[in-house]
Amino acid sequence: MADRSTEARPAGRKDARRNYERLLKAARAAFAEHGVGASLNDIARTAGVGNVTLYRHFPTRQALLEALLGESLRGLRTHSDELLASPMADEALTTWLAAAVEHAMAYRGLVDALVDSLADPESDLHATCQAIKAGGAQLLARAQRAGTVRPDLNASALFSLIASVAWASERAPEHYGQLLAVMLDGLRPRKGGQNT
Template sequence: MNSATPGRARPQRADAKRNYEALLAAGKSVFAQSGTQAPLEEVARRAGVGQGTLYRQFPTREHLFAAIMSESIDLLDRTARELLTAPDPWDALVQWLRLYDESAARYRGMTRVVAEGIADDSSPVAVACTPMRASFGDLFDRARAAGLVRPDLTALQLFTMISALPKDPERGTTVPPYLDVVLKGIKP
């Protein structure tokens, strides 16, 4: 931290910012091509940086993955908050779950990383997903309060269930008909 501005982190140097952006772009490309378990050495190589630079920016695979997911997480959070005012709570919930499903299918192995990360509140993925989980929880609670969702189901259980469905990255969705079966099964 910069002592001149307590509580605020120092701005990144220009070369560190370039390296960060190059690593994010390379991570997206490598994970899209080879899945989330692709070697991190390949990410560093494609970014044109050494492994030390990679690990300074992203100490673990999960840190890199959380950074890659940040745009999707922000979109999902914003969408959930917007859908809270939609006239039909069920349609709003389903619309959000389908959007989440699309984002969860982007990288092979992504759902496993998300499911494992969400289970550990201190993980980089769980920390990154906190605002999105809260806004989804509000959306879920609205549908449940309207009697549209089983009373014995929690938002986290539903989120985890959708995350665990088999994904088809080429189609960008869950393999049919799993999502539709789950959506029918959560009704009271």
């Protein structure tokens, strides 16, 4: 006679995977419409599962964001690694900065979640955000060594600039290009004098 408990396991894993995918699909739609502050209860309801199932898969909102955005966030880190091989340090940094700002604008309220996660070691997004910051810091240091970026800027200030442009552009998308251009212009060393 077959062991019914072992027969049930593959079906249980299949159901769990299906619920996981349905939750991600529902979260993607909810975040696109309402921002990252969308109701988790509504996400569970749309996915056709209970709250217990949602929290079993994603114990925190940050865990849900990590599952939803982790791959693209890690892609941003990979992009910084690829750009380190570019012969033009200045272009590499500006290309990556534009990509970082655009990524932070993927969902309304995402920039706040990313900034909070960067500062909170307990956040499910913390390690991924730290890796992105490290990649950006490498590009910044390289551009500074090349003399194309002001020497008094550090990685924390650079990420504050990224967050500021993303936050402002989220609220006034028509100003995105101008805000990005002003940020990039502000990175340049002053002509004929030291940056202070």
